Amino acid sequence: MTTQADFLARIRTEMRKTRGLFAAATAPRPAAPRAEAEAIRRELAPRWPETLERFRREFERVGGVFHRVAALGDVPHLVAGLAREREARRVVAWHAAALGADLAAALTARGLDVLAMPAGELGDEAERRALRARIAEAELGLTGVDLAVAETGTLVVRSGAGRPRSTSLLPSYHVAVFDRSVLVESLRQVGVLLEAWHAPDAPPAGAVTSFITGPSRTADIELTLTRGVHGPKEVHAVFVNADIRG
């Protein structure tokens, strides 16, 4: 068995033999990532309409469907419409606190079979399996968004309590709701936010951050583009014009 000590010792022995290396540096990291993340948000705030427009263009280019509604209260109507057109009835949704509002009642009133995720600690393995099986049966997953990246048309979604990973993965249709506060322009800015999320004083979160750039796709059979291999075949981004968290 190779131990860590053996392994690193061998690396150090080899490293000492290198000659004539050129000077190279890693990328300079933000000194105070959380403060810098705040600065980016402040700087972006006034030009959100341009950022949103660029996001829409890129998101549509990768095969996403963009929607715009005035307020969060309009979302259930939109979701119900999407579900009806696709003959979908079972919806799984993030917990109200993670989503920013409780939409379950309004969705149920529109004839959908809604399963909202529990807020916090879940029971044992069996209970988790049962819940996961229900997510797997759902046709539509309703989630929030942590970042919407204009440069690439990407939705960044973090896992955690009340926001299971599979809600944006197992159902055939993923509907993600966001507002201007999560818009960023570039992957560089995403880097600063990721640094901030991992800073020692950052609030706790789940173990996975997913970048979603359009619907699941493959070109593995004769290079023919096909959607919905393992993940959703449709991804809808719903922009809410009013701030979701008031």
Place this chain on the structure above:
Amino acid sequence: MSEGELATPFRERAGRAMRDTFLQEALGIATTKFIGLRREAFADFPEGDALRDRARAIKEAMLQRLDEHLERLAASVERLGGRVHYATTPEEARAIVLDIARRAGARTAVKSKSMASEEILLNEALEAAGVTPVETDLGEYIIQLAHERPSHIIAPAIHKTKGQVAELFARELKRRVAADPEALTQVARAELREKFLKADLGITGANFAVAETGTVVLVTNEGNGRMVTSLPRVHVAIMGVEKVVPSMTDLMIFLAILARSATGQKLSVYTTLVQGPRRAGELEGPDEFHLVLLDNGRIGELAGPLREALYCLRCGACLNVCPVYRQIGGHAYGHTYPGPIGILLTAMLSGPAAVRDLAHASSLCGACVDACPVRIDIPRMLLGLRRELDERRLAPWGERIAFGLLARLLARPRLYRLAARVGRLLQRPFARDGAVRGLPLALGNWTQRRDLPVIAPRTFQERWAALRREDRR
């Protein structure tokens, strides 16, 4: 690659590929398409060139402090409750994974595309231990059903027609499906969905691992990377040591160029950042997270001639532009990693003797360097390999004798002039349209597919002497 396959000489493997008309067509279409997509992606990305330089510098800086970065990565993973394992050889890596599988009582392992696991021949070992490995990348799934090997890093099944895939599914899955990519994909989705939900063990590679945070990064288009890291109870990630990157800031620079180089996308559909096992309050995610750090010849090249190959991101761009790859495809190379970078990686993993023939499967045109997101100087290293093979007398003897004679000839002007005169006489029966054709015996191998220009009626030196005489007059 089965031993039987490798027993066939490279020349024969390449010849077979070149006679396979479907493969030829598929290769042409695929590589041309990828080249175009990559070019477009960088055309409207003015900062691309600067980012490539920075990415290259980060890789170099990372190698210069590899020990520290790996130590930090290990500490981060352990802080999160994950376990780190160290594998010097493929045998050791397999033993580690098998031990994890055994402890987990795993019967089925779902796998997201991982070159590192191909490299250590993990599937065969899992099967022998009673664990069924299931490849979940559609292309990999297809070739696993067909008991074949991937032919391209990015598109592993480009050598198969939709008709062949439909027949394969009918035979292996007992499902009659039309030869239509859409329908075939839906069948695979349903089959694999069941496996994901049932599997006890998820096995992935890692496109990157962030030292600072202990994050393993997986890039997929299908979403299988997300499935494999969310659903099974145990997750094992296997990665070559060179995949570590220092920070999230560095990671974003690589992400900005990786997908553009591979498929022309700005980002692949899913970039999944996995930081250890399931956290409190989470519904899914593994109870156990294991990271296997793999040496397998890499560490020995830290100060070796192939060091620069450790920058490789496995994007496949150098395959698509390589005139040799475009003719023969991935299988003919006969090893896990095909294409120009594959020759270097094979030499790194298995020693230079393994690429005796392959070292020459390059025209040294340099297209790979231009396409490579981190500008790896592949031709320089290939030349070095050829020299080493010659010096260590590993090159085929015929080749060593021929080039040895040529070297002597070039170093002796008189002998050279004499040889030119003799050659002019000898070439007469074979010279046609300015080229020497159909030489007899072993020499015929050279002229069969190449134009060997005829020796000029007068050598440069003769013409030079004549010109000087004219001048003086």
